[in-house]
Amino acid sequence: MPLPFLTADRAFDTQADDVALPFDDHDEWRRPYRPGPWRVGAAALLLLLASFVLIAAMIIAFAGALPGAGVCFALGAVVIAAALRLLRMGVWVSRHGLRRVAFLTTGTTRWQRTSELRTVQQPVRWLGLPRTVQGQALVMARHGAEPLTLLTDHNADFLSRPEAFDRAADTVEAWGAEYRAG
Incomplete structure (x- = not known):
């Protein structure tokens, strides 16, 4: 069963340097990078x-305690849903805008509402924990709103993979430059 949210399209790994937007269908939401090993491992x-x-739910059901088995089955379904949502987290781009998928929320910003996308040096959270370290972040400046941090080089997708962060930040910036102007 193909899981399109698990891997980014292979075009980002094999693209030439002069091709910033390697997809044929720019209306479809795509994550311009692959999930990192920390995210996949979790x-x-x-x-x-x-x-x-x-x-455990199956064993409890065979033992005859169906309400307990139902609770275990529901808990298992919640854990599976959490794992799938964890894999879906990240930044997604399309012709329509930029979508930031968090664990519990999803926010979409149209390209016309963004004023700039840039990579900056700033304190960033390490693996999403409260501890901060000095690192790079891709920041989106929006018209009439505070800047929003999209990606960092110390999150679960890019920890110990600086070249992957640079490639993903450049790709998101290219999508923004293409569609903010148009």
């Missing part, structure tokens, strides 16, 4: 936990 651990919970 999702894999959640799926492993879900498998144990679902096995």
